[in-house]
Amino acid sequence: MGKTKTLTGALLTVALLTVTGCGGGGAASGETAAAPVDPGDASGEIKVLTPRTDLVQSGAMKAYAAEFNKTYPKVKVKFEALTDYEGEVRIRMNTKAYGDVLMIPGVVAKGDYPKFFAPLGATSELADKYRFSDKTDVGGKVYGVAQFGTANGFVYNKAVWKKAGVTRWSTTPEEFTTALKAIKDKTGAVPYYTNFKDGWPLSSWSNNIGSVTCDAKAGDRLAGPVSPWKQGSELNVIDSLLYDIVHDGLAEKDPTTTNWESSKTLIAKGEIATMQLGSWAITQMRDAAKKAGTDPQDIGFMPFPVQKDGAFCATVVSDYQQAVSIHSERKTAARAWIDWFTEKSGYSQKEGAVPAVKSAPLPSTLKDYVDNDVKLVERSEAETGQVNAIDNAAEIGLAKPDYRQKLIDMARGAQRGSLQDFFTDLDRKWDEAARTAGS
Secondary structure (H helix, E strand, O other): OOHHHHHHHOHHHHHHHOOOOOOOOOOOOOOOOOOOOOHHHOOEEEEEEEOOHHHHHHOHHHHHHHHHHHHOOOEEEEEEEOOOHHHHHHHHOOOOOOOOEEEOOOOOOHHHHHHHEOOOEEHHHHOOOEOOHHHHEEOOEEOOEEOEEEEEEEEEEHHHHHHOOOOOOOOOHHHHHHHHHHHHHHOOOEOEOOOOOOOHHHHHHHHHOOOOOOOOOOOHHHOOOOOOOOOOOHHHHHHHHHHHHHHOOOEOOOHHHOOHHHHHHHHHOOOEOEEEEEOOHHHHHHHHHHHHOOOHHHEEEEOOOOEEOOEEEEEEEEOOEEEEEOOOOOHHHHHHHHHHHHHOOOHHHHOOOEEOEOOOOOOHHHHHHHHOOOEEEEOOOOOHHHHHHHHHHHOOOOOOOHHHHHHHHHHOOOOOOOHHHHHHHHHHHHHHHHOOOOO
16 A cells, blocks of 8 residues: 555544635535435445545455445445545535545534535434544534544564564653664664654654543643643653654664655564554555565554553544535435445455444454553544644644654754753744634
């Protein structure tokens, strides 16, 4: 997989922090895209917009549609894969022609969902069945169902860590950097790989907000003049770890030359030891190991190196949310596809992701989390809109790579400045914006 997957599986799990707004759309519609009572009630041709160009080109989506037709024979599913999904769909949403089923773009403000998408049902009912329902809850109705969720942590090569003499997960940031130093001293591997040049992997560090304190409302607590980078705060701990890794010479020598696609093979071969990513990346790294002729099971996944009451926690955040266009003339068929794809297709299991269906088992890729009793924290989205407004007004970009690229440049001496002054400036910008942005 290439960057298509990285957008759906990593960058857009942070989209809760980047929503800005989108014009166009139509008049708000109260018509619910209701699930068919009987399979025969769903009929007609529907168009599904997707960023998964790889799955469309490989025929995998066509195979899903064939399975879907065994239950819903009267529905014809057509897929349109878009390489620049966010950009192209944003333009289309100024018209009525943006498919029957689509993944909700990050640019659409949450409060505008009723202008573009048909409600799928009451939040009070769907929340019992699906994870992440609050992400698309507007006025007590759900406007999208997640494809799956992503647990957060570090992808690592177990063989390299073992060679360095480290056989247990670090429980503090200090233990983590000590382990990376052992890798540097005892193996030929790069202890940590930033993926600085591609940028988006740096954004995924924000997905760990909630992992540090094991607090599902950690993201919501940013909705005010709270100085998010003050001593002991989640972002202070998260960004200090990244700074220390680079400052101590535990990352690649020249971050401006990193390459995402190459990094998969490098970690599979043991030339890289560790990368901070979502659990969606595990299958990609293991696939790279198969191609490289190394053991796929050497690719492991560990939680952020902090414990709360003696236990590890890992946030789980939503991937793209599937929605039905308010302009669709085949709303029942569109809803049938969403329900089937979410509940029956096996898509989340194949992706090694956390199922949106609460009753479904976790994927085998998260076996280490299950075996070690890592607590999965489903992060609340209740204050997402306000957090977005503050972040945009402050021009920081929690879900953009820029400020962490600056952090890395300071850590490696390519840019002047101290970490404390950097955090103080971020807090100042955030708090000033919080006093003026929205309410």
